[in-house]
Amino acid sequence: MKPANRPASLAEVVQGGLCSSCGICASIDPRIEMRLAPNGNLRPHLPADTDPALVEVCPGATVIGADPDALDEGTRLDPVWGPRRAMHRAWATDTDVRHTAAAGGVLTALGMFLLESGRVDAILHVRASGDDPTLTLPQISRTPAEVLSGAQSRYGPVAPLVPVMDLLAEGSRFAVIAKPCDLNAIRNLGRRDPRVDKQIVYLLTIFCGTTASRHMPRDMATAHGMDPDALTTFRYRGMGWPGLTTLEDAAGQRAELTYEEAYLNDDEPRWKYEAPWRCKVCPDQLGEVADLSVPDGWLLDADGTPLHDEAPGINVIFERTARGSELVEAAVAAGAIELGELSDRDFECMHADHRSYRLGEPGRLAALREAGAAEPRTQGYRFAQMIELAGDEFLAAQRDGTLDRIERGQASEPLV
Ligand SMILES: Cc1cc2nc3c(=O)[nH]c(=O)nc-3n(C[C@H](O)[C@H](O)[C@H](O)COP(=O)(O)OP(=O)(O)OC[C@H]3O[C@@H](n4cnc5c(N)ncnc54)[C@H](O)[C@@H]3O)c2cc1C
Numbered sequence: 001m002k003p004a005n006r007p008a009s010l011a012e013v014v015q016g017g018l019c020s021s022c023g024i025c026a027s028i029d030p031r032i033e034m035r036l037a038p039n040g041n042l043r044p045h046l047p048a049d050t051d052p053a054l055v056e057v058c059p060g061a062t063v064i065g066a067d068p069d070a071l072d073e074g075t076r077l078d079p080v081w082g083p084r085r086a087m088h089r090a091w092a093t094d095t096d097v098r099h100t101a102a103a104g105g106v107l108t109a110l111g112m113f114l115l116e117s118g119r120v121d122a123i124l125h126v127r128a129s130g131d132d133p134t135l136t137l138p139q140i141s142r143t144p145a146e147v148l149s150g151a152q153s154r155y156g157p158v159a160p161l162v163p164v165m166d167l168l169a170e171g172s173r174f175a176v177i178a179k180p181c182d183l184n185a186i187r188n189l190g191r192r193d194p195r196v197d198k199q200i201v202y203l204l205t206i207f208c209g210t211t212a213s214r215h216m217p218r219d220m221a222t223a224h225g226m227d228p229d230a231l232t233t234f235r236y237r238g239m240g241w242p243g244l245t246t247l248e249d250a251a252g253q254r255a256e257l258t259y260e261e262a263y264l265n266d267d268e269p270r271w272k273y274e275a276p277w278r279c280k281v282c283p284d285q286l287g288e289v290a291d292l293s294v295p296d297g298w299l300l301d302a303d304g305t306p307l308h309d310e311a312p313g314i315n316v317i318f319e320r321t322a323r324g325s326e327l328v329e330a331a332v333a334a335g336a337i338e339l340g341e342l343s344d345r346d347f348e349c350m351h352a353d354h355r356s357y358r359l360g361e362p363g364r365l366a367a368l369r370e371a372g373a374a375e376p377r378t379q380g381y382r383f384a385q386m387i388e389l390a391g392d393e394f395l396a397a398q399r400d401g402t403l404d405r406i407e408r409g410q411a412s413e414p415l416v
Pocket of ligand 1: 152
């Protein structure tokens, strides 16, 4: 087998298409600036003397899952879904939070509860930019109202971790609500900065089906006869479940699209959910290093197919650590969230796309190796077990698809 082409610097991470735009590098070295690249994603502008050791923190280069020997008592390691203690259907008790949020509002309700109960001083998450709603900014929330202002899924590019080092330096105890790759960066940082374990006391995440470039919201605006530079609102979803993708401009024009029209219509030529390369080969879309993963709790038809019809929002809470379980229990006791039962069968139906993505990862990594493309260092993701579960035919298809994309130039991009 060929040796892996591991990025030896942040420049190699970016050039190999592996930057996830988390912003941890810019947090550590303030000379690094996150810039919008021509491909519609945020990328670090790197000084020539950028510290090569930053690759150890970068989740484009280093993706380390939970240590199987250090799981909390009562946690089992599911071969597909990772550390698992319990799972539930769940939603925010407050109907405004539930309605405003992306799904059932659980992440927002937990963030609000963490502040109200004094467990943390701040929540680090994201919100839509007030100046250009196709952009998304990191948000440090210190009040429940501020947490609510960040409710919603922002599928587009954002660098949520840029404020991390400032929050650590000021001595704040805080929680991070962000994507799985962002949390990989926090765990990487924790291996070299002891303040992380003491001060970043909860890591809450989603299941992530990839981000989209900033071209998508702009192309949607154009397709609806609106000037992308004049948008006053771009909401990916929320205000209902899944909620309408909503565009508004200064002249009072408004467009609304259902979830299926916006994101699941492969025949729509006018915009595309264009995922960056890092997402296409992501080793952990499930947030295995979080305390809780909180995806959608989709309704199902009689055959178990997920429905995207409007309904009061429901999440799944997938508990991964004892700290996460304790948080769920306390938030229920305080009346912040409510739980419902969830069977293994329903969960598997809701997230069949993630099972299949997960099992295909060894095939995609094999393609990177074969083509000599940049490959992250991964550890703790049970690839041997996945190879057995996936079967040769499925893995070969994943490998071939990835090789094809590499040949078409998707695994490289220029520096900004
Ligand atoms: C890029 C992306 C892909 C997703 N893919 C899937 C999927 O495949 N399957 C699935 O079940 N669910 C997916 N989700 C999660 C889902 O859309 C909901 O966000 C999740 O179920 C939580 O719902 P909620 O009502 O608790 O969220 P809310 O209460 O609305 O809270 C969401 C929180 O996440 C933060 N946030 C939003 N976007 C980002 C971002 N880009 N980066 C960092 N933090 C962010 C917000 O600031 C907020 O604090 C995805 C979300 C995103 C952002």
